[in-house]
Amino acid sequence: MNSERDGNTSKAAELWLQEAEIATLRRDMLRFAKLQLRDVATAEDAVQEALSAAYATRGRFAGRAQVKTWIFSILRNKIIDQIRSQTRHPTRSLTQDDGRNAEVGALFDDGGYWHKAARPADWGDPEAALGSEQFWVIFEICLNAMAENTARIFTMREFLGLETAEICTELGISENNCWVILHRARSRLRLCLEENWIKRG
Amino acid sequence: MLNCKQTTKLLSEKQDRPLSFRERVALRLHLIMCSGCTNYDRQMGFIRKACRRIGGDDAK
Incomplete structure:
Protein backbone atom coordinates (compact mmCIF):
# COMPACT_ATOMS: atom_id res chain seq x y z
CA MET A 1 0.00 0.00 0.00
CA ASN A 2 2.81 2.44 0.87
CA SER A 3 4.60 4.05 -2.00
CA GLU A 4 8.25 3.21 -2.26
CA ARG A 5 9.54 6.57 -1.08
CA ASP A 6 7.83 5.99 2.26
CA GLY A 7 9.44 2.62 2.63
CA ASN A 8 12.21 3.61 5.01
CA THR A 9 10.30 5.95 7.27
CA SER A 10 7.38 3.62 7.68
CA LYS A 11 9.74 0.79 8.49
CA ALA A 12 11.33 2.85 11.26
CA ALA A 13 7.89 3.87 12.46
CA GLU A 14 6.74 0.28 12.53
CA LEU A 15 9.47 -0.49 15.04
CA TRP A 16 8.34 2.32 17.27
CA LEU A 17 4.93 2.37 18.93
CA GLN A 18 1.51 3.65 18.02
CA GLU A 19 0.19 6.55 20.05
CA ALA A 20 -2.33 4.37 21.83
CA ALA A 43 8.26 9.26 38.82
CA GLU A 44 7.04 11.30 35.84
CA ASP A 45 10.56 12.52 35.18
CA ALA A 46 11.95 8.99 35.29
CA VAL A 47 9.27 7.75 32.88
CA GLN A 48 9.82 10.64 30.49
CA GLU A 49 13.57 10.11 30.54
CA ALA A 50 13.20 6.39 29.92
CA LEU A 51 10.83 6.95 27.00
CA SER A 52 13.14 9.56 25.47
CA ALA A 53 16.17 7.34 25.90
CA ALA A 54 14.27 4.48 24.30
CA TYR A 55 13.11 6.65 21.41
CA ALA A 56 16.60 8.02 20.80
CA THR A 57 18.08 4.55 20.46
CA ARG A 58 15.11 2.89 18.73
CA GLY A 59 17.21 2.21 15.61
CA ARG A 60 19.31 -0.27 17.55
CA PHE A 61 16.25 -2.17 18.48
CA ALA A 62 15.59 -5.31 16.46
CA GLY A 63 11.92 -6.12 16.84
CA ARG A 64 8.81 -4.68 18.37
CA ALA A 65 7.78 -7.79 20.24
CA GLN A 66 9.93 -6.95 23.25
CA VAL A 67 9.70 -3.16 23.08
CA LYS A 68 7.85 -3.03 26.36
CA THR A 69 10.36 -5.24 28.17
CA TRP A 70 13.18 -3.19 26.75
CA ILE A 71 11.72 0.20 27.72
CA PHE A 72 10.97 -1.11 31.19
CA SER A 73 14.56 -2.25 31.59
CA ILE A 74 15.67 1.32 30.87
CA LEU A 75 13.18 2.63 33.42
CA ARG A 76 14.24 0.00 35.94
CA ASN A 77 17.87 1.13 35.69
CA LYS A 78 16.88 4.76 36.16
CA ILE A 79 14.90 3.87 39.26
CA ILE A 80 17.72 1.76 40.69
CA ASP A 81 20.07 4.74 40.27
CA GLN A 82 17.55 7.01 41.99
CA ILE A 83 17.02 4.64 44.90
CA ARG A 84 20.74 4.16 45.33
CA SER A 85 21.40 7.84 45.54
CA GLN A 86 18.60 8.23 48.10
CA THR A 87 19.53 5.36 50.37
CA ARG A 88 23.28 5.44 50.47
CA HIS A 89 23.22 6.65 54.06
CA PRO A 90 20.23 5.26 55.89
CA THR A 91 19.87 7.15 59.12
CA ARG A 92 16.91 5.40 60.66
CA SER A 93 16.81 1.82 61.75
CA LEU A 94 15.12 -0.12 59.00
CA THR A 95 13.65 -2.69 61.30
CA GLN A 96 11.99 -0.11 63.49
CA ASP A 97 8.49 -1.18 64.29
CA ASP A 98 6.13 1.30 62.72
CA GLY A 99 3.31 0.19 64.99
CA ARG A 100 1.70 -1.98 62.36
CA ASN A 101 3.55 -5.12 63.39
CA ALA A 102 1.03 -5.87 66.04
CA GLU A 103 -1.58 -6.12 63.32
CA VAL A 104 0.16 -9.05 61.63
CA GLY A 105 1.28 -10.58 64.94
CA ALA A 106 -2.29 -10.61 66.22
CA LEU A 107 -3.23 -13.09 63.53
CA PHE A 108 -1.62 -15.88 65.54
CA ASP A 109 -2.47 -17.37 68.91
CA ASP A 110 0.09 -17.79 71.69
CA GLY A 111 1.33 -21.03 70.18
CA GLY A 112 1.96 -19.31 66.84
CA TYR A 113 -1.00 -20.92 65.04
CA TRP A 114 -3.56 -18.96 62.99
CA HIS A 115 -6.56 -17.68 64.86
CA LYS A 116 -9.52 -19.26 63.15
CA ALA A 117 -10.83 -15.96 61.79
CA ALA A 118 -7.39 -14.94 60.56
CA ARG A 119 -6.56 -18.09 58.64
CA PRO A 120 -5.67 -17.20 55.02
CA ALA A 121 -8.66 -17.86 52.77
CA ASP A 122 -8.75 -19.75 49.52
CA TRP A 123 -8.41 -17.11 46.78
CA GLU A 140 -1.61 -0.02 44.57
CA ILE A 141 -3.51 1.13 47.65
CA CYS A 142 -2.14 -1.83 49.62
CA LEU A 143 1.43 -1.16 48.48
CA ASN A 144 1.12 2.51 49.32
CA ALA A 145 -0.08 1.59 52.80
CA MET A 146 3.29 0.00 53.58
CA ALA A 147 5.78 1.95 55.67
CA GLU A 148 8.21 3.70 53.36
CA ASN A 149 11.33 1.73 54.28
CA THR A 150 9.49 -1.56 54.09
CA ALA A 151 8.04 -0.61 50.72
CA ARG A 152 11.45 0.36 49.41
CA ILE A 153 12.94 -3.03 50.25
CA PHE A 154 9.90 -4.85 48.93
CA THR A 155 9.94 -3.04 45.60
CA MET A 156 13.71 -3.45 45.23
CA ARG A 157 13.20 -7.17 45.62
CA GLU A 158 9.94 -7.77 43.76
CA PHE A 159 9.80 -5.02 41.15
CA LEU A 160 13.44 -4.46 40.39
CA GLY A 161 14.34 -8.11 40.92
CA LEU A 162 17.41 -7.40 43.06
CA GLU A 163 18.76 -10.23 45.21
CA THR A 164 18.55 -9.77 48.97
CA ALA A 165 22.36 -9.85 49.19
CA GLU A 166 22.52 -6.82 46.95
CA ILE A 167 19.74 -5.00 48.78
CA CYS A 168 21.51 -5.41 52.13
CA THR A 169 24.78 -4.15 50.76
CA GLU A 170 23.02 -1.10 49.33
CA LEU A 171 21.19 -0.35 52.55
CA GLY A 172 23.81 -1.50 55.01
CA ILE A 173 21.60 -4.05 56.77
CA SER A 174 22.08 -7.77 57.40
CA GLU A 175 20.57 -10.27 55.02
CA ASN A 176 18.60 -11.79 57.85
CA ASN A 177 17.17 -8.39 58.58
CA CYS A 178 16.16 -8.10 54.97
CA TRP A 179 14.29 -11.42 55.09
CA VAL A 180 12.44 -10.33 58.20
CA ILE A 181 11.35 -7.08 56.54
CA LEU A 182 10.26 -8.89 53.37
CA HIS A 183 8.27 -11.42 55.35
CA ARG A 184 6.49 -8.59 57.13
CA ALA A 185 5.84 -6.75 53.87
CA ARG A 186 4.42 -9.80 52.13
CA SER A 187 2.23 -10.76 55.08
CA ARG A 188 0.83 -7.26 55.26
CA LEU A 189 0.21 -7.05 51.52
CA ARG A 190 -1.46 -10.46 51.60
CA LEU A 191 -3.72 -9.41 54.44
CA CYS A 192 -4.61 -6.14 52.76
CA LEU A 193 -5.52 -7.88 49.50
CA GLU A 194 -7.59 -10.49 51.32
CA GLU A 195 -9.53 -7.87 53.26
CA ASN A 196 -10.06 -5.37 50.48
CA TRP A 197 -10.19 -7.41 47.35
CA ILE A 198 -11.16 -11.02 48.17
CA LYS A 199 -13.64 -10.37 50.95
CA ARG A 200 -15.17 -7.24 49.44
CA GLY A 201 -14.79 -8.31 45.81
CA MET B 1 7.40 -29.07 64.50
CA LEU B 2 6.80 -25.69 62.89
CA ASN B 3 3.90 -23.49 63.93
CA CYS B 4 2.06 -21.26 61.43
CA LYS B 5 4.07 -18.15 62.26
CA GLN B 6 7.38 -19.93 61.63
CA THR B 7 5.92 -21.52 58.52
CA THR B 8 4.90 -18.21 56.95
CA LYS B 9 8.40 -16.88 57.61
CA LEU B 10 9.94 -19.82 55.75
CA LEU B 11 7.39 -19.52 52.95
CA SER B 12 8.45 -15.92 52.52
CA GLU B 13 12.16 -16.76 52.68
CA LYS B 14 11.64 -19.44 50.06
CA GLN B 15 11.21 -16.52 47.63
CA ASP B 16 14.59 -15.07 48.59
CA ARG B 17 16.96 -17.96 49.24
CA PRO B 18 17.18 -21.71 48.66
CA LEU B 19 15.85 -23.56 51.70
CA SER B 20 17.80 -26.38 53.30
CA PHE B 21 16.63 -29.96 53.03
CA ARG B 22 15.59 -29.92 56.66
CA GLU B 23 13.55 -26.74 56.16
CA ARG B 24 11.82 -28.15 53.10
CA VAL B 25 10.84 -31.31 54.93
CA ALA B 26 9.51 -29.34 57.90
CA LEU B 27 7.51 -27.11 55.56
CA ARG B 28 6.00 -30.02 53.70
CA LEU B 29 4.95 -31.69 56.93
CA HIS B 30 3.24 -28.54 58.12
CA LEU B 31 1.54 -27.78 54.80
CA ILE B 32 0.01 -31.25 54.61
CA MET B 33 -2.13 -30.51 57.62
CA CYS B 34 -2.61 -26.74 57.42
CA SER B 35 -4.92 -25.21 54.82
CA GLY B 36 -4.23 -21.66 56.04
CA CYS B 37 -0.50 -21.92 55.36
CA THR B 38 -1.14 -23.75 52.08
CA ASN B 39 -3.24 -20.76 50.98
CA TYR B 40 -0.53 -18.39 52.21
CA ASP B 41 2.02 -20.28 50.10
CA ARG B 42 -0.09 -19.99 46.93
CA GLN B 43 -0.74 -16.32 47.60
CA MET B 44 2.99 -15.60 47.87
CA GLY B 45 3.40 -17.01 44.37
CA PHE B 46 0.51 -14.92 43.11
CA ILE B 47 1.85 -11.71 44.67
CA ARG B 48 5.19 -12.27 42.99
CA LYS B 49 3.47 -12.78 39.67
CA ALA B 50 1.46 -9.58 40.11
CA CYS B 51 4.63 -7.61 40.90
CA ARG B 52 6.35 -8.96 37.82
CA ARG B 53 3.37 -7.92 35.75
CA ILE B 54 3.63 -4.36 36.99
CA GLY B 55 7.28 -4.45 36.05
CA GLY B 56 6.40 -4.85 32.40
CA ASP B 57 7.26 -8.51 32.31
CA ASP B 58 4.48 -10.01 30.28
CA ALA B 59 5.94 -13.48 30.22
CA LYS B 60 3.61 -15.73 32.13
Whole structure:
Protein backbone atom coordinates (compact mmCIF):
# COMPACT_ATOMS: atom_id res chain seq x y z
CA MET A 1 0.00 0.00 0.00
CA ASN A 2 2.81 2.44 0.87
CA SER A 3 4.60 4.05 -2.00
CA GLU A 4 8.25 3.21 -2.26
CA ARG A 5 9.54 6.57 -1.08
CA ASP A 6 7.83 5.99 2.26
CA GLY A 7 9.44 2.62 2.63
CA ASN A 8 12.21 3.61 5.01
CA THR A 9 10.30 5.95 7.27
CA SER A 10 7.38 3.62 7.68
CA LYS A 11 9.74 0.79 8.49
CA ALA A 12 11.33 2.85 11.26
CA ALA A 13 7.89 3.87 12.46
CA GLU A 14 6.74 0.28 12.53
CA LEU A 15 9.47 -0.49 15.04
CA TRP A 16 8.34 2.32 17.27
CA LEU A 17 4.93 2.37 18.93
CA GLN A 18 1.51 3.65 18.02
CA GLU A 19 0.19 6.55 20.05
CA ALA A 20 -2.33 4.37 21.83
CA GLU A 21 0.35 1.86 22.76
CA ILE A 22 2.52 4.62 24.18
CA ALA A 23 -0.37 5.87 26.29
CA THR A 24 -0.89 2.40 27.80
CA LEU A 25 2.81 1.87 28.27
CA ARG A 26 3.19 5.29 29.89
CA ARG A 27 0.41 4.49 32.35
CA ASP A 28 2.03 1.17 33.29
CA MET A 29 5.45 2.76 33.62
CA LEU A 30 4.11 5.53 35.81
CA ARG A 31 2.43 3.06 38.11
CA PHE A 32 5.66 1.10 38.38
CA ALA A 33 7.76 4.21 39.02
CA LYS A 34 5.37 5.83 41.49
CA LEU A 35 5.28 2.77 43.70
CA GLN A 36 9.02 2.87 44.05
CA LEU A 37 9.91 6.51 44.04
CA ARG A 38 6.87 7.55 46.05
CA ASP A 39 6.81 10.92 44.44
CA VAL A 40 4.69 11.70 41.40
CA ALA A 41 6.96 14.36 39.93
CA THR A 42 10.12 12.25 40.27
CA ALA A 43 8.26 9.26 38.82
CA GLU A 44 7.04 11.30 35.84
CA ASP A 45 10.56 12.52 35.18
CA ALA A 46 11.95 8.99 35.29
CA VAL A 47 9.27 7.75 32.88
CA GLN A 48 9.82 10.64 30.49
CA GLU A 49 13.57 10.11 30.54
CA ALA A 50 13.20 6.39 29.92
CA LEU A 51 10.83 6.95 27.00
CA SER A 52 13.14 9.56 25.47
CA ALA A 53 16.17 7.34 25.90
CA ALA A 54 14.27 4.48 24.30
CA TYR A 55 13.11 6.65 21.41
CA ALA A 56 16.60 8.02 20.80
CA THR A 57 18.08 4.55 20.46
CA ARG A 58 15.11 2.89 18.73
CA GLY A 59 17.21 2.21 15.61
CA ARG A 60 19.31 -0.27 17.55
CA PHE A 61 16.25 -2.17 18.48
CA ALA A 62 15.59 -5.31 16.46
CA GLY A 63 11.92 -6.12 16.84
CA ARG A 64 8.81 -4.68 18.37
CA ALA A 65 7.78 -7.79 20.24
CA GLN A 66 9.93 -6.95 23.25
CA VAL A 67 9.70 -3.16 23.08
CA LYS A 68 7.85 -3.03 26.36
CA THR A 69 10.36 -5.24 28.17
CA TRP A 70 13.18 -3.19 26.75
CA ILE A 71 11.72 0.20 27.72
CA PHE A 72 10.97 -1.11 31.19
CA SER A 73 14.56 -2.25 31.59
CA ILE A 74 15.67 1.32 30.87
CA LEU A 75 13.18 2.63 33.42
CA ARG A 76 14.24 0.00 35.94
CA ASN A 77 17.87 1.13 35.69
CA LYS A 78 16.88 4.76 36.16
CA ILE A 79 14.90 3.87 39.26
CA ILE A 80 17.72 1.76 40.69
CA ASP A 81 20.07 4.74 40.27
CA GLN A 82 17.55 7.01 41.99
CA ILE A 83 17.02 4.64 44.90
CA ARG A 84 20.74 4.16 45.33
CA SER A 85 21.40 7.84 45.54
CA GLN A 86 18.60 8.23 48.10
CA THR A 87 19.53 5.36 50.37
CA ARG A 88 23.28 5.44 50.47
CA HIS A 89 23.22 6.65 54.06
CA PRO A 90 20.23 5.26 55.89
CA THR A 91 19.87 7.15 59.12
CA ARG A 92 16.91 5.40 60.66
CA SER A 93 16.81 1.82 61.75
CA LEU A 94 15.12 -0.12 59.00
CA THR A 95 13.65 -2.69 61.30
CA GLN A 96 11.99 -0.11 63.49
CA ASP A 97 8.49 -1.18 64.29
CA ASP A 98 6.13 1.30 62.72
CA GLY A 99 3.31 0.19 64.99
CA ARG A 100 1.70 -1.98 62.36
CA ASN A 101 3.55 -5.12 63.39
CA ALA A 102 1.03 -5.87 66.04
CA GLU A 103 -1.58 -6.12 63.32
CA VAL A 104 0.16 -9.05 61.63
CA GLY A 105 1.28 -10.58 64.94
CA ALA A 106 -2.29 -10.61 66.22
CA LEU A 107 -3.23 -13.09 63.53
CA PHE A 108 -1.62 -15.88 65.54
CA ASP A 109 -2.47 -17.37 68.91
CA ASP A 110 0.09 -17.79 71.69
CA GLY A 111 1.33 -21.03 70.18
CA GLY A 112 1.96 -19.31 66.84
CA TYR A 113 -1.00 -20.92 65.04
CA TRP A 114 -3.56 -18.96 62.99
CA HIS A 115 -6.56 -17.68 64.86
CA LYS A 116 -9.52 -19.26 63.15
CA ALA A 117 -10.83 -15.96 61.79
CA ALA A 118 -7.39 -14.94 60.56
CA ARG A 119 -6.56 -18.09 58.64
CA PRO A 120 -5.67 -17.20 55.02
CA ALA A 121 -8.66 -17.86 52.77
CA ASP A 122 -8.75 -19.75 49.52
CA TRP A 123 -8.41 -17.11 46.78
CA GLY A 124 -9.64 -19.44 44.08
CA ASP A 125 -8.08 -18.55 40.76
CA PRO A 126 -6.63 -15.10 41.44
CA GLU A 127 -4.81 -14.86 38.12
CA ALA A 128 -7.92 -13.73 36.34
CA ALA A 129 -7.64 -10.54 38.41
CA LEU A 130 -4.41 -9.56 36.71
CA GLY A 131 -6.47 -8.28 33.82
CA SER A 132 -8.83 -6.23 35.97
CA GLU A 133 -8.27 -2.52 36.59
CA GLN A 134 -10.12 -2.81 39.93
CA PHE A 135 -7.56 -5.31 41.20
CA TRP A 136 -4.65 -3.02 40.35
CA VAL A 137 -6.25 -0.08 42.10
CA ILE A 138 -6.48 -2.14 45.30
CA PHE A 139 -3.00 -3.55 44.80
CA GLU A 140 -1.61 -0.02 44.57
CA ILE A 141 -3.51 1.13 47.65
CA CYS A 142 -2.14 -1.83 49.62
CA LEU A 143 1.43 -1.16 48.48
CA ASN A 144 1.12 2.51 49.32
CA ALA A 145 -0.08 1.59 52.80
CA MET A 146 3.29 0.00 53.58
CA ALA A 147 5.78 1.95 55.67
CA GLU A 148 8.21 3.70 53.36
CA ASN A 149 11.33 1.73 54.28
CA THR A 150 9.49 -1.56 54.09
CA ALA A 151 8.04 -0.61 50.72
CA ARG A 152 11.45 0.36 49.41
CA ILE A 153 12.94 -3.03 50.25
CA PHE A 154 9.90 -4.85 48.93
CA THR A 155 9.94 -3.04 45.60
CA MET A 156 13.71 -3.45 45.23
CA ARG A 157 13.20 -7.17 45.62
CA GLU A 158 9.94 -7.77 43.76
CA PHE A 159 9.80 -5.02 41.15
CA LEU A 160 13.44 -4.46 40.39
CA GLY A 161 14.34 -8.11 40.92
CA LEU A 162 17.41 -7.40 43.06
CA GLU A 163 18.76 -10.23 45.21
CA THR A 164 18.55 -9.77 48.97
CA ALA A 165 22.36 -9.85 49.19
CA GLU A 166 22.52 -6.82 46.95
CA ILE A 167 19.74 -5.00 48.78
CA CYS A 168 21.51 -5.41 52.13
CA THR A 169 24.78 -4.15 50.76
CA GLU A 170 23.02 -1.10 49.33
CA LEU A 171 21.19 -0.35 52.55
CA GLY A 172 23.81 -1.50 55.01
CA ILE A 173 21.60 -4.05 56.77
CA SER A 174 22.08 -7.77 57.40
CA GLU A 175 20.57 -10.27 55.02
CA ASN A 176 18.60 -11.79 57.85
CA ASN A 177 17.17 -8.39 58.58
CA CYS A 178 16.16 -8.10 54.97
CA TRP A 179 14.29 -11.42 55.09
CA VAL A 180 12.44 -10.33 58.20
CA ILE A 181 11.35 -7.08 56.54
CA LEU A 182 10.26 -8.89 53.37
CA HIS A 183 8.27 -11.42 55.35
CA ARG A 184 6.49 -8.59 57.13
CA ALA A 185 5.84 -6.75 53.87
CA ARG A 186 4.42 -9.80 52.13
CA SER A 187 2.23 -10.76 55.08
CA ARG A 188 0.83 -7.26 55.26
CA LEU A 189 0.21 -7.05 51.52
CA ARG A 190 -1.46 -10.46 51.60
CA LEU A 191 -3.72 -9.41 54.44
CA CYS A 192 -4.61 -6.14 52.76
CA LEU A 193 -5.52 -7.88 49.50
CA GLU A 194 -7.59 -10.49 51.32
CA GLU A 195 -9.53 -7.87 53.26
CA ASN A 196 -10.06 -5.37 50.48
CA TRP A 197 -10.19 -7.41 47.35
CA ILE A 198 -11.16 -11.02 48.17
CA LYS A 199 -13.64 -10.37 50.95
CA ARG A 200 -15.17 -7.24 49.44
CA GLY A 201 -14.79 -8.31 45.81
CA MET B 1 7.40 -29.07 64.50
CA LEU B 2 6.80 -25.69 62.89
CA ASN B 3 3.90 -23.49 63.93
CA CYS B 4 2.06 -21.26 61.43
CA LYS B 5 4.07 -18.15 62.26
CA GLN B 6 7.38 -19.93 61.63
CA THR B 7 5.92 -21.52 58.52
CA THR B 8 4.90 -18.21 56.95
CA LYS B 9 8.40 -16.88 57.61
CA LEU B 10 9.94 -19.82 55.75
CA LEU B 11 7.39 -19.52 52.95
CA SER B 12 8.45 -15.92 52.52
CA GLU B 13 12.16 -16.76 52.68
CA LYS B 14 11.64 -19.44 50.06
CA GLN B 15 11.21 -16.52 47.63
CA ASP B 16 14.59 -15.07 48.59
CA ARG B 17 16.96 -17.96 49.24
CA PRO B 18 17.18 -21.71 48.66
CA LEU B 19 15.85 -23.56 51.70
CA SER B 20 17.80 -26.38 53.30
CA PHE B 21 16.63 -29.96 53.03
CA ARG B 22 15.59 -29.92 56.66
CA GLU B 23 13.55 -26.74 56.16
CA ARG B 24 11.82 -28.15 53.10
CA VAL B 25 10.84 -31.31 54.93
CA ALA B 26 9.51 -29.34 57.90
CA LEU B 27 7.51 -27.11 55.56
CA ARG B 28 6.00 -30.02 53.70
CA LEU B 29 4.95 -31.69 56.93
CA HIS B 30 3.24 -28.54 58.12
CA LEU B 31 1.54 -27.78 54.80
CA ILE B 32 0.01 -31.25 54.61
CA MET B 33 -2.13 -30.51 57.62
CA CYS B 34 -2.61 -26.74 57.42
CA SER B 35 -4.92 -25.21 54.82
CA GLY B 36 -4.23 -21.66 56.04
CA CYS B 37 -0.50 -21.92 55.36
CA THR B 38 -1.14 -23.75 52.08
CA ASN B 39 -3.24 -20.76 50.98
CA TYR B 40 -0.53 -18.39 52.21
CA ASP B 41 2.02 -20.28 50.10
CA ARG B 42 -0.09 -19.99 46.93
CA GLN B 43 -0.74 -16.32 47.60
CA MET B 44 2.99 -15.60 47.87
CA GLY B 45 3.40 -17.01 44.37
CA PHE B 46 0.51 -14.92 43.11
CA ILE B 47 1.85 -11.71 44.67
CA ARG B 48 5.19 -12.27 42.99
CA LYS B 49 3.47 -12.78 39.67
CA ALA B 50 1.46 -9.58 40.11
CA CYS B 51 4.63 -7.61 40.90
CA ARG B 52 6.35 -8.96 37.82
CA ARG B 53 3.37 -7.92 35.75
CA ILE B 54 3.63 -4.36 36.99
CA GLY B 55 7.28 -4.45 36.05
CA GLY B 56 6.40 -4.85 32.40
CA ASP B 57 7.26 -8.51 32.31
CA ASP B 58 4.48 -10.01 30.28
CA ALA B 59 5.94 -13.48 30.22
CA LYS B 60 3.61 -15.73 32.13
